[in-house]
Amino acid sequence: MNWFNLVPFVLLGAIVGLDVVSFPQAMISRPIVAATASAALGGHPGLGLALGATLELIALEMLPFGASRYPEWGSASVVGGAIIAGTPGQTITPTVTSSALVLAVLAALATAWIGGWTMVMLRRLNAVWARRATPILDTGSPRTVDGLQIRGLCADLLRGALLTAIALAVLNPIVDAVIHLWGVPPAQSRAVVVGVSATVAVAAAWKVFHTTKGAPWFFLAGLAAGVALAWAQ
Amino acid sequence: MTEPTRVPRKIWLAMFTRLLAVQGSWNYELLMGNGIAFAAEPGLRLLPETEYREALAREGRYFNCHPYLASIAVGSLVRAELERVPGPKIERFRTALCGPLGSVGDRLIWAGWLPACSLLALVVFGAGAPAWVVVTVFLGLYSAGHLSLRAWGLSTGLDRGMHVAKALAGPVFRRGPDVIARAGALLAGMAIPAALARVVRHGPAPGSAALYVDVVAGVLAGGVLLVRMHGRVDGWRIALVVLAAFVLYAVLRHG
Numbered sequence: 001m002n003w004f005n006l007v008p009f010v011l012l013g014a015i016v017g018l019d020v021v022s023f024p025q026a027m028i029s030r031p032i033v034a035a036t037a038s039a040a041l042g043g044h045p046g047l048g049l050a051l052g053a054t055l056e057l058i059a060l061e062m063l064p065f066g067a068s069r070y071p072e073w074g075s076a077s078v079v080g081g082a083i084i085a086g087t088p089g090q091t092i093t094p095t096v097t098s099s100a101l102v103l104a105v106l107a108a109l110a111t112a113w114i115g116g117w118t119m120v121m122l123r124r125l126n127a128v129w130a131r132r133a134t135p136i137l138d139t140g141s142p143r144t145v146d147g148l149q150i151r152g153l154c155a156d157l158l159r160g161a162l163l164t165a166i167a168l169a170v171l172n173p174i175v176d177a178v179i180h181l182w183g184v185p186p187a188q189s190r191a192v193v194v195g196v197s198a199t200v201a202v203a204a205a206w207k208v209f210h211t212t213k214g215a216p217w218f219f220l221a222g223l224a225a226g227v228a229l230a231w232a233q
Numbered sequence: 234m235t236e237p238t239r240v241p242r243k244i245w246l247a248m249f250t251r252l253l254a255v256q257g258s259w260n261y262e263l264l265m266g267n268g269i270a271f272a273a274e275p276g277l278r279l280l281p282e283t284e285y286r287e288a289l290a291r292e293g294r295y296f297n298c299h300p301y302l303a304s305i306a307v308g309s310l311v312r313a314e315l316e317r318v319p320g321p322k323i324e325r326f327r328t329a330l331c332g333p334l335g336s337v338g339d340r341l342i343w344a345g346w347l348p349a350c351s352l353l354a355l356v357v358f359g360a361g362a363p364a365w366v367v368v369t370v371f372l373g374l375y376s377a378g379h380l381s382l383r384a385w386g387l388s389t390g391l392d393r394g395m396h397v398a399k400a401l402a403g404p405v406f407r408r409g410p411d412v413i414a415r416a417g418a419l420l421a422g423m424a425i426p427a428a429l430a431r432v433v434r435h436g437p438a439p440g441s442a443a444l445y446v447d448v449v450a451g452v453l454a455g456g457v458l459l460v461r462m463h464g465r466v467d468g469w470r471i472a473l474v475v476l477a478a479f480v481l482y483a484v485l486r487h488g
Binding site for chain 1: 253254256257258259260261262263264267268270271274285286287288289290293297300301339343344347348350351352354355356358359360361363364365367368371372375376379410411414415416417418419420421422423424425426427428429430431432433434438439440441444445447448449451452453455456457459460463467468469470471472473475476477479480482483484485486487488
């Protein structure tokens with residue numbers, strides 16, 4: 001993947017990074033959307049969907065509650081999507097696509113971790129700007145109100161773009177190197193990555209729903225239906 | 234209650250659009266405060282210059298709530314400002330709004346609607362739907378919820394002003410979170426084995442039924458372990474470490 005090919009992914013990373021908190025919070029930054037869109041840019045929406053679903057299972061655990069710190073899934077999913085779409089473009093084999101899934105999930109998790117930290121930094125920067133503007137804000141200046149808002153939005157857009165660009169620049173060569181050294185059969189590779197994700201999802205479902213009366217029974221009923229659905233496929 | 238102060242449609246639209254960026258300058262000093270002033274500003278323009286500036290300064294101070302329910306806050310605060318409610322009273326009302334609009338929104342949206350929509354999309358994925366269908370189901374359903382909640386919130390706030398608390402006692406807010414949570418639990422049960430099956434059994438070089446059973450058993454055992462560790466460790470961090478170790482194993486095995 002050359003630098004010119006990265007541009008659409010960086011733009012997408014910027015847009016979905018902005019969606020996480022700043023604008024419009026329509027959840028296009030959720031992995032199931034962002035990873036699919038990113039891989040679709042690379043011509044492999046199906047692989048992106050598998051990656052998005054795997055990441056979505058993990059993302060269920062960390063929901064964007066108020067001022068809490070959480071991983072930034074938007075740009076991270078774009079990075080994962082670019083990796084999974086870019087790698088099999090060279091040599092499509094089951095081993096390559098399965099190992100790419102593992103590596104894309106790992107790359108997305110690492111990027112989401114760093115992305116969460118960049119969001120905290122941005123909030124601190126916004127605080128500095130807000131503190132400096134306080135005397136003028138106290139006079140009711142609409143230009144200052146708008147200025148702070150637009151500056152914050154632009155900074156967040158830039159944050160997402162830089163995060164995506166740096167992550168892809170660093171992780172793409174590593175993934176390309178590791179993929180040729182992969183020594184685990186494809187089905188087992190996929191089983192490990194989706195098994196780990198689903199484990200996090202089970203704990204997340206309990207965390208989110210356990211306080212609701214009757215929820216465990218609904219979960220068990222769903223589990224039976226889900227296994228039947230899986231068997232029927 | 235006094236006769237509602239009507240806000241022209243164009244101004245309602247401007248406020249609604251700005252509400253989509255209400256967290257644009259979210260920070261640890263004012264939290265969402267500047268965003269509230271930003272979204273309320275088109276409505277405040279209906280005031281004379283001096284009162285407009287006083288109101289805008291007031292609305293830009295510290296404020297926090299759920300971003301979608303900020304629409305209720307913006308609507309009711311604009312109505313209060315247009316009705317010339319005394320400043321100190323508006324400030325007390327503003328402070329009182331933060332807690333309920335935060336906790337109700339967190340329960341209804343972050344712990345309810347978002348995971349439920351996400352899990353439904355995973356069920357659709359597990360059922361074998363193509364990428365565009367999965368994404369459309371998720372975005373269509375989620376957007377219908379958050380856009381209508383924001384629009385309703387702004388209109389309700391503008392209609393009721395400082396009497397908006399009654400709106401939060403409606404059935405959607407009282408019973409909605411529990412209903413959505415039960416649906417979410419059902420969907421979680423369905424989504425996990427279905428999504429697992431699609432990735433493990435239907436990818437290139439499909440895995441055997443025995444492998445699938447092993448994975449489901451491992452997931453349930455691992456899930457129980459993670460639940461017991463609840464509050465002490467984040468699952469996504471464990472996933473990161475386990476996958477990094479697995480990549481290392483895969484490379485060493487090749488060598």
